[in-house]
Amino acid sequence: MRTAYFLFIFFLLIGCTEKEKGEKPAKTLNWYKGNLHTHSYWSDGDEFPEVILDWYKANEYNFLALSDHNTIARDEKWVTISEDTLRQKAFQTYLKEYGSDWVNHKVDSGRTMVRLKTFEEYSGWVQEEGKFLVIPSEEITDRYEDKHIHMNATNIQEMIEPQGGNSVLEVMQNNIDQVLEQRKTTGVPIIPHINHPNFYYSIDLEDMIALKGERFFEVYNGHPAVHNMGDSTHISTEEMWDIININYLAEGKPMMYGLANDDSHNYHRKGKKWSNAGRGWVMVQADTLSAIKLINALEAGDFYSTTGVELKEVQFENNVLKVEVDVEEDIEYVIEFIGCKKGDSQTQSFKTVKGEKAQFSLESDMLFVRAKISSTALQDNPVENMVYEMAWTQPVRPDH
Ligand SMILES: [Zn+2]
Ligand SMILES: [Zn+2]
Numbered sequence: 001m002r003t004a005y006f007l008f009i010f011f012l013l014i015g016c017t018e019k020e021k022g023e024k025p026a027k028t029l030n031w032y033k034g035n036l037h038t039h040s041y042w043s044d045g046d047e048f049p050e051v052i053l054d055w056y057k058a059n060e061y062n063f064l065a066l067s068d069h070n071t072i073a074r075d076e077k078w079v080t081i082s083e084d085t086l087r088q089k090a091f092q093t094y095l096k097e098y099g100s101d102w103v104n105h106k107v108d109s110g111r112t113m114v115r116l117k118t119f120e121e122y123s124g125w126v127q128e129e130g131k132f133l134v135i136p137s138e139e140i141t142d143r144y145e146d147k148h149i150h151m152n153a154t155n156i157q158e159m160i161e162p163q164g165g166n167s168v169l170e171v172m173q174n175n176i177d178q179v180l181e182q183r184k185t186t187g188v189p190i191i192p193h194i195n196h197p198n199f200y201y202s203i204d205l206e207d208m209i210a211l212k213g214e215r216f217f218e219v220y221n222g223h224p225a226v227h228n229m230g231d232s233t234h235i236s237t238e239e240m241w242d243i244i245n246i247n248y249l250a251e252g253k254p255m256m257y258g259l260a261n262d263d264s265h266n267y268h269r270k271g272k273k274w275s276n277a278g279r280g281w282v283m284v285q286a287d288t289l290s291a292i293k294l295i296n297a298l299e300a301g302d303f304y305s306t307t308g309v310e311l312k313e314v315q316f317e318n319n320v321l322k323v324e325v326d327v328e329e330d331i332e333y334v335i336e337f338i339g340c341k342k343g344d345s346q347t348q349s350f351k352t353v354k355g356e357k358a359q360f361s362l363e364s365d366m367l368f369v370r371a372k373i374s375s376t377a378l379q380d381n382p383v384e385n386m387v388y389e390m391a392w393t394q395p396v397r398p399d400h
Contacts, residue, residue, distance in 0.1 A: 027287035032294065034063035035281045036137065036154055037195065037221070037261035041079045041116055043068035043139075046087060047267035048094055050117055053126040053134060055267070055277060062289055065137035066122070067152045072138050072159045073119040081112045086268040088112075135291050139195065140179075144171045147202035150195040153179045155291045157186050169207045172214075180213050189295040193217055193259060198227035201234050208240060208256075209247040216298070217241070219258030219392060220305060222279030224272060224383050226263070238372075238392075242347040245395055246340055249367055257298070257394045260305035276381055280307050285314075301394035307382075308389025309333070309373050316396045322359040323371045323393060332376045339369030339395075362398040370395040 039045030040052050049066055056064045066073065081091045091112060095103050104115040117125065123134035135155050142149045142162035149171045153160060160182065163174035172194065179192040193216035197203035208217065219237050220228055230236040235243075237258075244256045260280030270276050284303040286293040297303060304314055313324040325333050335358040337351045342365055350369060351360050362369055370393055377389040 029285050029287055030289075032062040032284045032286060032289055033281055034061055034065075034284060034294070035262050035264075035277075036065045036067065036135075036193070036259060037139070037152055037218070037263045038064060038066050038277070039068055039139075039263070039265045039275075040066050041114075042066070042071050042073045042077065045265045045267070047090065048114070048116065049073070049122040050098070050125045051094055052264075052267065052277070053122060053132075057126055057128075057132045059278060061281065062131065063133040063135055063284075063294060065135040065152070065154055066119075067137035067139040067154075069139050069141040069150075070159075070162060072136055072156055073116070073122075074159070075118070077116045078113045079116060081114060090268055130289055133289050133291065133294075135294070140175050140192075142171050142175060144168045146200070148200050149175075149202060150199070151175055151179075152193050152195060153182075153190055154193065155188060155190045155295060156182065157188055157190065158182060168203060169210050172203070172207065172211060176211065176214050189292055189299075191216060191295055191298065195261075196221040196223065196226035196228075196237075196263065197240065198230060198234060198237060199223070199225060201227065205235065205240050205243060208244050212253075214256070215254055216257050216259055217244075218261055218263075220260035220280045220307060220386075221263045222261065222383055223263040223265070223275040227384070228386065229384050242338070242340065245368060246345060246347075249397075255301070255368065255395050255397075257301055257303075258305055258392055260307060260392070270381060272381075272383060279379070279381060279383065280305065282306070283310065301396070304391050304393045306389070306391035307386065308377055308379050309375050309391040311373070311391060311393075314371075314393050319362045319398050320359055321362065321369055321371060321393075321396055323357070323373065325356040325373060325375075327356045328375075328377060334374045336372045336374070337369050338372055340367040341365055342367045362396070364398055366398055368395040368397045 040049040137154050138156050139152050147168050160178045165171035165174045176192045183190040195218050219241050228237050241258050262277050262279050264277040266274035282303050282305050284294050284297045286297040310326040312326045315322045335353045337360040338347050339350050340347045373391040375389045379389050
């Protein structure tokens, strides 16, 4: 204990000397686990916000964005608990576990009504410095004719009304512009991301390619109706991702990064036809758990998306992309480096390695490369035919 104390003082002094010299001591980078797309009773989710947050916190997530449709949960909202037995039961559990001092409810003509906790209240309930962070968010939910156009604004400060427009592209762009405008006026980093483009096959590849200022989209979404894998006439979101980047780079835009998110709505029924929690998440590498640091890291591509496979290391240095899996017992892994040569119109598989570790040297004739890690681990509660756990790193470019 004494030794530890002296060591602490010693390092503190070293820290001070270094500071005086004007050098910042290098901070350790941590992996933070988070989900940026979640619903609650504030819109069409079937659970109370703090119950959802407590679930994610207990399941080793470090950050969560409750992204309800067209709300940022700042006002007073009462919900009526429907007659559905599951919801009635869930309310009773909520009341029992959180207590009548916390749960604000009343019974009116035999119907139970509950006041939802606001963003301030639920984040205050669950947040813990360095351990768990709640990021304000809204799923801006818009339409063009029969097309469903949804996008999240992570770290939003003021609610944004759906902006509308005269085409799918215009609706997307109008909403993105609003998010970026708010970022500019507030000086707070806020990022838009396009959600589930294949939901009702609403957003075409051409529309994604034409976007300006959009750097993120969902390559994986855990909702059962979003067609991550596409079908016989529509490409998968992963194929979409690569073609977007080939076109983005041709136009000198920064690359599009791919997120994995739950888009969870259903907390009482589990299975393929429900949108459940815990299916897809991001692992972000940053030195501090704060919205600003996380957004900086996301924008720098310092993260990977996963449906279960976790990585020990993703490093890109001197044009070498290195990946190391955090292995689970009796599970096999395949690391594939997918990329595109300059001038090509599609990607190819450059290298495939069976095992937990691999690296790939980018040549100067390559446009970008990313790694996809597949495994033999069965996902606990998959959607579509995505039965095995996998992970995707973000694309990188050679610097020569
Ligand atoms: Zn949506
Ligand atoms: Zn959603």
